[in-house]
Amino acid sequence: MKFLRMVLLAAIVSLPAQRAHAAADVAAGQEKAKVCAACHGENGVSSMPGIPSLAGQQDQFIQWQLVFFRSGQRPNPAMAPIVGELSDEDVVNLGAYFHSLPYNTKVADGAANAELTAKGKTVAVDHRCSSCHKDDFRGERAAPAIADQREDYLVKALTDYRSVTRPSVGVAAMTEAAAGLSDDDIAAVAHYLATLGPPKTVGASLKTVGPAKK
Ligand code: HEC
Numbered sequence: 001m002k003f004l005r006m007v008l009l010a011a012i013v014s015l016p017a018q019r020a021h022a023a024a025d026v027a028a029g030q031e032k033a034k035v036c037a038a039c040h041g042e043n044g045v046s047s048m049p050g051i052p053s054l055a056g057q058q059d060q061f062i063q064w065q066l067v068f069f070r071s072g073q074r075p076n077p078a079m080a081p082i083v084g085e086l087s088d089e090d091v092v093n094l095g096a097y098f099h100s101l102p103y104n105t106k107v108a109d110g111a112a113n114a115e116l117t118a119k120g121k122t123v124a125v126d127h128r129c130s131s132c133h134k135d136d137f138r139g140e141r142a143a144p145a146i147a148d149q150r151e152d153y154l155v156k157a158l159t160d161y162r163s164v165t166r167p168s169v170g171v172a173a174m175t176e177a178a179a180g181l182s183d184d185d186i187a188a189v190a191h192y193l194a195t196l197g198p199p200k201t202v203g204a205s206l207k208t209v210g211p212a213k214k
């Protein structure tokens, strides 16, 4: 475990150095991304169960996941044949392209379940999810945006981290964050995150603790 952490840490330290060599080419990324649209949606907004949206996602996070798929550390039968064809340059360009697309804030049909949302918010606060994913849950660097992602995908991602079938960059950040979550916690926090909507509401709801006027 200690060794694994050191390897991951070394890999993290070396990623920005690699990126410094090749400046990202968004247009080339867009060209490469044609093949992605079949599954991830026309503008990186997925309408298929089990497939995450990529629009506006953190550049560095996308690059890491493509590297994980390519190395087999994150095994996935859908992504494996795709990433086999990608060069390091493609990875850099694809990260920049998807990051440049407008973030999807359309909440999935079906009104949010107030009770589940409230429980999910409590889970997020108790487990300090925003300490890495930021107050608006749109992430930073290797920590992904998780606001308004597909609910079914958030459930799958958290379950995969918890069972350690999916690796995490950093010092096993997500493996540890997901370890303490029950199935009910995962269902609730996924619902809360998937139905956040545009960021203004997020900021307001995070700051509004208790009644507005005393
Ligand atoms: C045949 C369908 C398919 C195609 C084509 C495809 N993907 Fe995926 N992709 C998936 C699935 C399914 C997942 C979810 C894997 C999982 O459950 O862990 C995924 C996950 C990802 C992730 C991880 C995102 C996250 O939030 O965890 C990235 C990044 C990604 N794909 C990028 C791409 C790029 C870039 C392309 C085009 C070069 C592409 N994909 C083409 C099916 C596809």
Ligand code: HEC
Pocket (backbone or CB within 6 Å): 052, 061, 064, 123, 124, 127, 128, 129, 130, 131, 132, 133, 142, 143, 144, 145, 146, 149, 154, 157, 158, 167, 168, 169, 170, 173, 174, 177, 178, 189
């Ligand atoms: C210590 C920092 C940290 C904390 C705390 C944390 N995360 Fe993460 N999270 C990360 C990082 C880094 C990743 C990317 C890991 C990887 O490489 O797959 C991630 C990935 C994720 C993903 C995968 C998203 C995707 O598109 O594939 C989800 C979902 C997620 N986190 C939800 C949560 C929730 C919910 C909490 C609170 C219960 C939480 N995280 C707490 C750092 C953190």
